């Protein structure tokens with residue numbers, strides 16, 4: 001039986017949620033198409049995580065536990081993955097499109113001389129048994145299916161927050177395969193020195209149930225303050241487009257879209273945002289989308305459920321007042 | 330320092346609204362969309378020029394693209410690159426990232442240099458795979474680090490780079506030679522000057538074909554690409570697209586009604602749950 005492999009990415013002993021998301025989808029594909037679902041876990045002292053991987057549906061976990069795998073380096077991680085793939089020949093190898101995944105996957109694919117697609121938002125298996133890797137094209141204006149007909153494994157990095165999180169079934173078990181690895185410090189050419197965290201927003205954007213996002217249309221810091229106040233009243237997380245990032249109104253992790261994060265709140269309110277596709281790809285999975293923009297032809301209205309045509313400086317204070325009145329009353 | 334900057338000409342992302350998909354023929358229509366230097370590659374070039382300024386050396390620009398983009402490359406010379414080569418051949422058409430890096434690596438071999446540093450954009454506006462840099466490193470047998478958002482220290486032996494991660498950045502020591510792919514946070518690219526344009530005329534700008542590179546055509550282009558593009562489609566937004574009419578007060582009230590009906594407003598606004 002051919003196998004679908006998922007790299008279970010952990011950082012400091014914590015599994016990245018996207019790894020579980022991929023396992024969830026992998027489980028569905030494996031059940032429907034008769035594949036084995038197996039995870040690969042690299043790190044140092046991370047054996048206990050295997051339980052979570054079994055609970056998410058993995059039938060086997062290949063565990064490479066080594067001091068030189070404690071911190072990520074493309075050289076060490078790619079060497080181990082290449083060795084494992086050459087030995088076990090999985091048909092499919094999936095990684096999360098995280099900082100680590102997007103750095104590691106291309107190196108592994110080149111070493112194996114196989115194909116790789118990035119930013120994948122959907123995975124299907126076609127009638128020939130080939131993996132259809134759905135990716136946004138043209139900055140999100142279109143969608144495209146990528147195939148890898150001959151080379152193996154078929155590789156893809158999957159966007160975090162797009163696939164649904166699976167229900168974990170604690171107590172489900174599987175096969176734990178400990179892997180011998182020989183790593184040489186001298187062959188590792190990048191070294192992690194330290195980590196500098198970013199000021200984090202009060203609420204993680206990717207988890208938020210309500211998101212208020214602003215764009216260039218807010219004009220200045222004072223205008224931007226409206227976004228923050230509305231978010232406060234709603235208990236929402238704050239996001240934005242690229243101009244606010246350039247202006248320093250938001251941090252790197254708060255930009256929504258193609259080069260930023262994907263959000264999937266119940267409610268998204270976009271203010272002073274034109275609705276370029278590079279932004280709206282990041283809100284495809286939002287429940288209800290509201291747009292406030294003074295230009296009736298702004299593209300955001302085509303991507304919105306409800307729109308108010310008007311000046312943010314007028315509309316947003318009214319909205320804040322109405323919501324505040326509601327809590328009081 | 331021998332520095333190579335990989336530059337990809339892309340359809341101007343600011344004009345993408347002009348791109349449409351012909352519903353009948355399923356062919357992408359992009360008339361009137363100009364080709365420009367991939368925005369992030371400007372940051373890669375800027376970093377290269379700054380490093381040359383402090384450490385000396387040569388900045389070479391390498392690009393695989395159709396012949397019609399030669400003028401785009403001339404711009405990199407005007408910005409300050411010492412030399413540019415366009416790798417162009419029918420045989421390269423349809424290359425995916427692996428086939429592309431085979432061509433780029435062959436270009437570097439043909440120069441007969443061992444670059445200390447290869448700089449790329451973190452991703453291209455149209456492909457946006459972010460794969461070309463790291464894969465080129467594999468073919469060149471050197472180190473790589475992608476999505477670099479700052480360069481703290483560059484010496485002929487090593488770079489201390491800021492590696493963009495989800496919740497911040499890591500400082501990473503990279504042994505040279507290496508490929509780094511850069512985000513826009515690295516620097517502010519300079520603009521073009523008249524003097525630069527004049528000086529560019531005297532700089533070498535060459536075109537090399539598959540034959541010049543001695544490349545096996547089956548290894549590049551569509552036939553050398555492990556991945557294939559399947560169908561392409563433009564999804565409908567699937568949204569209600571309801572504009573709420575009336576004065577701002579009325580529109581706001583109508584909005585709140587809709588949101589209440591759909592039960593998407595937090596039950597206790599203002600309080601985290």
Ligand SMILES: Cc1cc2nc3c(=O)[nH]c(=O)nc-3n(C[C@H](O)[C@H](O)[C@H](O)COP(=O)(O)OP(=O)(O)OC[C@H]3O[C@@H](n4cnc5c(N)ncnc54)[C@H](O)[C@@H]3O)c2cc1C
Pocket residue numbers: 214215216217218240241242243244255256257258259260261271272273274275276277278279292293294295298310311312313342343368453454
């Ligand atoms: C490769 C690439 C990747 C990118 N990735 C991303 C990404 O991940 N995320 C992202 O967001 N962008 C990204 N961009 C940028 C993107 O193309 C757009 O430029 C950006 O999203 C536009 O931001 P905006 O809507 O805030 O600004 P603008 O397009 O300038 O729109 C401002 C809007 O505000 C409205 N407005 C003005 N004044 C008012 C007012 N008083 N009240 C109400 N409305 C007002 C205007 O009508 C206009 O529609 C990327 C670009 C490229 C090339």
Ligand SMILES: Nc1ncnc2c1ncn2[C@@H]1O[C@H](COP(=O)(O)O)[C@@H](O)[C@H]1O
Pocket residue numbers: 335336337367369370373391392393394426429433448449450451452453454456457458459460461462
């Ligand atoms: N055809 C090409 N010619 C030269 N450089 C390229 C080419 N394609 C990609 N690159 C480089 O690789 C980076 C990432 O591109 P991509 O992998 O397509 O996202 C770009 O910013 C360029 O620096």
